[in-house]
Amino acid sequence: MPVSRHIPVAPTVLRRLAAGAGIDAHRHDDHQIVYAARGVVSVATGQGRWIAPANRAIWVPAGAVHEHRVHGRTDLHLVGLPVTANPLGLAGPAVLEVGPLLRELIIEYTRDPGGDPAERARLLAVLLDRLRYSPRQPVHLPTPRDPRLAAVCALLHADPADGRTLPELGARTGASERTLSRLFRAELHMTFPQWRTQLRLHHALILLAEGVPVTAVAHRCGWASASAFIDAFRRTFGHTPGAGR
Template identity: 50%
Template structure:
């Protein structure tokens, strides 16, 4: 991976086809990226984030990343000088957007608005109050954990236990369990649950049925998927899909 430098210094808006990628790059400014449609997945060397509609991801200056769209999408981006960091975050984060903040982003990334400076100040004020959402999936560093993560990323519905996955990658279950907690801050079941939710959000953006998504993401039944989704996002997958 050799990220290229992108010198975007203003608002941008570009359509993205389902599955389209923006390859590895970094910015010299802070960036706020928001999918107007669909779901955006953001990858960094330390983890990945899933960004549903009406959410945005904060990407600090200098952080290498790539994007992938799930479902037809439209990427809306604002940039801020490195010293303008209302969130005081030095790492990526997914943010919940208030209706006003969504409108500000839509306006600033559209045709040249009247009163841009005032709108940008209002955006910064809104960002200070934007809550962070737990939509990150930490990337493990240990080669054995990376192998396990690769197996599950290729098939999130893989039913194997950690002991069985350990046999496949040549590591003991106890060792892998300890490493997962140390390197990601999550237990293995928590990490896999987050991976499955990421996968489910991407599939819902492709207009798949809740039943099909539940099976593809590895849930034992549609009702188990609905309950896990509701606990994570405060709504059912069907209602989320209709709103998105």
């Protein structure tokens, strides 16, 4: 991560951002909820990247250096929370499920940050209560450290549709399949197929936010068919790519 700014108080605000806009690396003394009611938002830290469509939000813990990037025209809702307000006890960034009620609470809480304090306190209390029932989602793309593993991951970042096997990628980067398999589990805490699926889903969300048709997204991200992509997407995000739009 580049040199970051220190913004002690995490803002509570709605920001309407153009496609491709972002917020450079910074950190807060507060926790923060990052939610895109429209568009897709990603948050990057030194540990990896988290991405969320409109039925997910990203939890950023106090002190974490992070940067935001949006894909497609995005209504970005940011909710700052004191360090004492951590209903799920999360120590690191996480993607959380956002149901209809939590969605409306976040939107309303960020609509008028300077509103009546008593009303806002009531809203916040309900919002925190709903967060308590928001399960974490496995939508995380961890960053590799070992240069051999990083080289393999870079090849797939450049072309998510690259269908080469792990032995073939290892031959290209000078590492054995056994070594790479061990590194995927030790550093990224997932298997190679699991990491590649996460990568493809991340790229798919970005392409969908940019208006690319579902069939083209499936092809560009490496799925054998549109139906296979739709099935993988539904299992991860709870809805089809078309419904997400």
